[in-house]
Amino acid sequence: MTTTLPTGRSNFTGAAAVRLDGVRKAFGTAGRAVVALDGVDLTVAPGEFVCLLGASGCGKSTLLNLVAGLDAPSAGEITLNTSRPAVMFQEAALMPWLTAARNVELPLRLAGFGRAERREKAAELLELVRLNGAGGKRPHELSGGMRQRVALARALAATLRVGGDPEQSLLLMDEPFAALDAITRDVLQSELLRVYRSTGTSVLFVTHDVREAVRLGQRVVLLSSRPGRVVREWTDVPLADAEELTEEITGHLREVISTHAAA
Structure with missing residues (x-):
């Protein structure tokens, strides 16, 4: 059965493969800065497959670049307990x-x-x-x-x-x-x-495809539209009914997109 969490924290409490604490990323100068990520808390356990899901432009790729060390966060901390990450585009x-x-x-x-x-x-x-x-x-x-x-x-x-x-x-x-x-x-x-x-190996997989996320991930993490924040997590994904979970996650993704469009 899947468990829905309203925050960005998972139930994992041991040494993480990677941990993000309050990560923020803004592009541009003050007054004209575009905030891509704001206050992201995320943990990937050793050997865990986590799918990061969200609408286009929500900061998924930006987050991956920060973890990879290709860019630096504007605020917050990223802790790696693995060898240097490898990236596949x-x-x-x-x-x-x-x-x-x-x-x-x-x-x-x-x-x-x-x-x-x-x-x-x-x-x-x-x-x-x-x-x-x-x-x-x-x-x-x-x-x-x-x-x-x-x-x-x-x-x-x-790796x-x-x-x-x-x-x-x-x-x-x-x-x-x-x-x-x-x-x-x-x-x-x-x-x-x-x-x-x-x-x-631990995997952090970015996608905008709900079915792909449900098929691959042990855990699915949903980001809000810009600025990206963790708004939902689904754990024990392989134990859930795939069609039912896909519908549930799709519904939350639509809510995120609708809220952004109405803002």
């Missing part, structure tokens, strides 16, 4: 002159792995995403879905550190399947769940 953004295997090896090289070890790890990750026969192909030789699999393998590689614990990792995903056709998206959602269950 809508576009695969692979290096076109490198093979699939070399694309996956790149973050391993930057992390200090030796040639033999990074080749072995890249092969393992390509096999994990079911591309073990495509390591020698370049991006233009791969379908859109295959390129996103390579991007996923590369993101997982980016690894020499001598580090592979389970102490955080994967940030910014609508990675939004540009794919429905069938490919469905397949990759299933693949992502399989990879997630086999790796133990």
Whole structure:
């Protein structure tokens, strides 16, 4: 059964993979500043898959960028207890002159792995995403879905550190399947769940698709429209009736959008 929480705090009280306390982000100078996020409190437990849901422009991607360290909050604190997060975007953004295997090896090289070890790890990750026969192909030789699999393998590689614990990792995903056709998206959602269950990594997944959030997440967090604040959480999502929960969350999302439009 799902539990609806009216605040941004989860029931988790242990050491978080990432914790946001009172995070605020404003763009621009005083008087003309646009506040994207305001007072966001959010915790992702180690090994937890959290889907961050909201309307377009509510600050979901901004929040992900802050967690990734690509930008700094205007106020509040972000605490990471994992290795540096890896980010996966809508576009695969692979290096076109490198093979699939070399694309996956790149973050391993930057992390200090030796040639033999990074080749072995890249092969393992390509096999994990079911591309073990495509390591020698370049991006233009791969379908859109295959390129996103390579991007996923590369993101997982980016969470690894020499001598580090592979389970102490955080994967940030910014609508990675939004540009794919429905069938490919469905397949990759299933693949992502399989990879997630086999790796133990923590995942913070941004989407505007309620069905995707319900299918993937252990917990779904709803942001208000700008400025983004956590307004609802649904826990124990895999135990809930998917259709019933989708309708419930869709109703709250519509309320958020309507309130913003009327403001």
